[in-house]
Amino acid sequence: MGRVHFIGGEKxxxxxxxxxxxxxxxxxxGATPFTGFDSDQSHGTFSRFYKDFASPLRVDDYDSLDNIITIAETHPDHDLIIDLAAQTSARLGQWIAESDVFGIFTEMGHKIFIWHVMDDGADALSLLDKTLDSYPQQDIQFIVVQNMGRGEDFDAFEQSPIFQKAQQRNAYCMTLGKLHAKLVQKVDFNNLSFWAAANNRDLMNTPERQRVRVWLENAYTQFDHFLKHDEEPQDTATVEVQDFASQ
Structure with missing residues (x-):
């Protein structure tokens, strides 16, 4: 059974x-086959770093969006990663509703994951609230990513009614640790995949490579929690990873 990952946050x-x-x-x-789609026409960050795996996607073009379904049909064992640019939810939602996209995926046996990546601002909470309301289907798995690289204090979110609402939808809440800013910049300026950042001895020194490895391992532990066991009934989980800014 394949899985479809819509990675958004609207902001x-x-x-x-x-x-x-x-x-x-x-x-x-993990040697898991996948196909990626990059909807950011201005930057194309996902396809820039993983060009062998991701291709451009236009959310204002149904032919382009329909290609997601075609890939799911021709490669049923692949996970699909759809990297959604900011302010694309309305057009994507229209395509999903008019084409009964989730119904198609259900018939294929694909599980749908909606990822909401957020900072610690109030608008990120309201956008999450809107996303939860937009997709009331109970068979959708929501994943909320609290990105410590874009916020330092998520207490307001975890104490909010929106967090409780996410819990009621059985969402998984994970914390993505902060990677050292200069290290992120070095990775970006050299167009490195995270594998290269963790292993390229010519561009990265030993402490830098190790920081990337530790950051990856902590994120992977959380991914394992809801991807390796996504078919098992589980309660909402909030899993913490450490902040690596001081390393």
Missing amino acids: GGVGKSLTARLLAQYFID
């Missing part, structure tokens, strides 16, 4: 493409 700059890249590297390291 720009919260780390959607970073999460898509991280999930792609997780699948590569």
